[in-house]
C-alpha cells in the first residue's frame with residue numbers, strides 16, 4: 001500500500017482483492033466498491049499485518065477468502081490475511097449501511 005498526499009489529504013492506494021487493480025481512497029478501512037469491478041472490500045493494516053476485509057454479502061465470500069489466503073501463501077505473502085466482514089451484525093440492523101458514512105472527526 002502506498003500513501004500519497006494531495007492538498008493535505010492522505011490518499012492511499014490499495015489493491016482490489018478481486019481484480020487486483022489499484023484503488024485510491026482516503027480511508028481504506030471503510031467498506032467501499034472497487035472502481036473497476038464494483039465488488040466491495042476494505043483494508044486495515046497494522047505494523048505487522050495487511051488485513052483485507054471481504055464483503056460478507058458477496059456470494060461465496062468464504063470461498064473468496066480461502067482462495068486469497070491460498071494465493072498469498074503460495075506467493076510467500078505471509079503478512080496478508082483475508083477475512084469476511086463481521087463489523088455489523090448479520091441480522092437485526094435495518095437502517096442504512098453505517099460504514100458508508102465515516103464517523104465525524106473532531107476539528
Ligand SMILES: [Zn+2]
Pocket residue numbers: 016017018019020021034035036037038039
Ligand atoms: Zn476490483
